[in-house]
């Protein structure tokens with residue numbers, strides 16, 4: 001067995017984390033290449049747009065305004081940027097613009113311990129380009145940061161994977177077991193391509209040993225009282241559910257309104273939802289996270305976190321009141337996102353509608369959540385319709401060979417980081433793979449401080465060249481063990 005602590009970067013031209021990022025561009029090594037490739041790939045406007053329209057027939061969720069020529073241009077650039085990858089790996093397109101690479105393993109039964117490394121190259125729109133310090137699709141490299149939409153979410157991860165593979169191939173390395181790269185093109189909307197890729201693999205009898213997608217990161221200043229960075233690895237994600245609430249009324253002139261018309265009835269339902277949050281609990285994964293943070297917190301907190309088991313009830317209660325993020329960690333949450341009533345100022349609404357965007361707690365189900373919602377609203381005249389919904393994912397283990405391997409690789413590149421499992425509040429493409437793999441993890445090997453995390457889906461998204469290099473080193477280390 002190969003030593004997981006061996007420095008996989010030895011013998012390459014990668015710089016050490018202590019080097020100044022500005023020197024990266026001078027070197028012919030993979031860092032300069034990674035930055036140059038990412039800079040180009042950012043310029044392709046591979047934007048996914050999501051619109052929720054109540055008026056559309058059938059599925060009320062439509063993808064509009066996707067510029068397929070930008071996706072084609074992105075795909076066309078890859079063989080030029082990564083010639084060794086495209087010479088040595090099989091590539092097929094899935095569901096139009098998603099990409100599935102297979103790097104054949106050299107072991108006799110290479111397919112029986114296959115792994116899947118995931119990323120997505122679609123991005124959310126840059127709504128206010130004028131507010132960016134550098135234009136969102138410029139890929140501007142200022143010597144410290146590479147700027148642009150998708151640098152962190154999630155083209156940077158795609159580049160780190162391809163860059164690592166390119167380096168390893170050039171050094172003559174081949175993995176023992178089959179290695180797949182699954183790159184989605186619609187993660188920011190429906191994620192149907194990831195589902196298609198998982199189906200394709202399932203149809204070929206592939207049951208991955210490990211799946212790794214975006215999600216967590218090496219987070220600086222993420223938790224109060226914890227001074228060291230935290231490498232948070234997503235072991236599960238909450239379910240996502242959109243429910244349409246609909247009320248009806250005969251309508252008519254606004255000068256003679258009825259009592260409890262469509263809009264008032266809807267408003268009452270929304271108020272009831274607001275006043276009756278879903279029940280709270282502290283998931284075991286979150287308790288485990290607190291235990292791992294414990295030794296790195298100041299004394300009063302340290303004692304509390306060391307006794308999570310005993311103090312579960314008060315900690316859960318406290319989480320509900322500390323802030324929106326900690327609250328979301330302890331329960332199913334409901335956000336009313338869209339509202340629709342009458343289309344004219346002096347006309348009664350014949351129908352009123354709202355969309356409830358619900359994040360279903362791990363362990364719950366879409367069905368149970370809708371039933372609970374009916375109970376909270378307690379009004380049969382409010383119609384509920386599930387627009388789209390996914391149950392929460394199963395929970396991957398925070399121990400065992402796959403977990404230990406990830407932890408080893410993270411520890412080699414980020415020795416300061418506290419490594420911990422956590423439950424993701426958002427969704428990733430990887431949830432589509434939980435049907436064929438019990439060890440699905442969500443982690444991008446990049447250091448992100450609070451500002452970096454805040455730039456995702458917002459203005460001034462950028463990645464530091466230093467952490468892009470760390471990402472490449474992480475994947476090189478990992479690929480050598482797969």
Ligand SMILES: [Zn+2]
Pocket residue numbers: 120153154187214
């Ligand atoms: Zn993403």
